[in-house]
Amino acid sequence: MTSFNTTRRSTTAALAALGLGAALTVFAPFAAAQSVADIKKKGEITIGMLVDFPPYGTTNAKNEPDGYDADVAKLLAKEWGVKANIVPVTGPNRIPFLLTNKVDLLVASLAVTPERAKQVSFSTPYAAATIVLYGKTSANIKSAADLKGQRIGVARASTQDVAVTKAAPEGTEIRRFDDDASAMQALMSGQVDAIGCSLTVAAQIAKRVPANTFENKFNLVQQAMGIAMRPGQDELTKAVNDFVAKNTANGELNKLYQKWLGADLPKLN
Structure with a gap:
C-alpha cells in the first residue's frame, strides 16, 4: 500500500x-x-x-x-x-x-x-464521446483553418477546450465558460459563432432552435472516458x-x- x-x-x-x-x-x-x-x-x-x-x-x-x-x-x-x-x-x-x-x-x-x-x-x-465543432449554418467553417477570426466557445477545462485550443490557428477568439450549459447559451444568444461540444450537446441545442440554425462543422475528436x-x-x-x-x-x-x-x-x- x-x-x-x-x-x-x-x-x-x-x-x-x-x-x-x-x-x-x-x-x-x-x-x-x-x-x-x-x-x-x-x-x-x-x-x-x-x-x-x-x-x-x-x-x-x-x-x-x-x-x-x-x-x-x-x-x-x-x-x-x-x-x-x-x-x-x-x-x-x-x-x-x-x-x-x-x-x-x-x-x-x-x-x-x-x-x-x-x-x-x-x-x-x-464510455466515449464524439466532440464536434458546432456552429451557425451561415458561418463559413469547414476545417480548423477556418476558425481564424471566429468566436469559439468551450466549457473551461473540458475535452473540447483542449481539442479546440490544439486545433485553432492564431487569431481564433476562444471564449471559455464555466460549463456546457453556459457555452450552449452563448451560442444560442449569438455571443459566439460556434462551440466545441459533444454530439449529444449539439442534439440538445438543435431541439431548442429553428431547423437549420446550427450544424456540425467538423469532428474534433472521439474521446474514450x-x-x-x-x-x-x-x-x-x-x-x-x-x-x-x-x-x-x-x-x-x-x-x-x-x-x-x-x-x-x-x-x-
Missing part, C-alpha cells in the same frame, strides 16, 4: 500541475490509498458526477443526478453492496474534488488524456477495471448506453 507521505507528495505535485497547490490548505489533507474494503466498511461510495452534460450527466424531475453516468455509478455501488452517494461536480473542479478527498472516485464523463493520466488513475474506458481514482490506488483501480470488464462482457453497460444515447456502446481500447 502507498504510504501516506508518498501519496501526499504525489497529490501535491498533481495539484500543482493543475495550478491548485493552495487547495491543500483549504481542503482536508489527502488520505492514504483507499480500498474496496474501506468503502464496504463505510457502507457507501461517494462518486463525483457532472450534471450538466446530458445524456451522460443530468438531473431528473426531483433534481436528482441522472443519466448514463448516474446509472453506471449506481450499478457499481450495487455490485459492491453499498449506497451510492452522488456528488455533483463541474468540469473545472472534478479532478480537484477527487484529489482533495471530497469524493472516492469520479464517474464524470472524464476523457482519458495523457495530461490527465499524470494527475489521476484511470480505469479502462466505460474512464472512471478516475486518486494516484496510487492500485487495488481500487483493479476492482473498477473488473467492474467495467464484467459489465461490458455481460451487456449491462451496453443496455445503459442504449437507454441514454440510443446507440450501442462503442468498442473501446
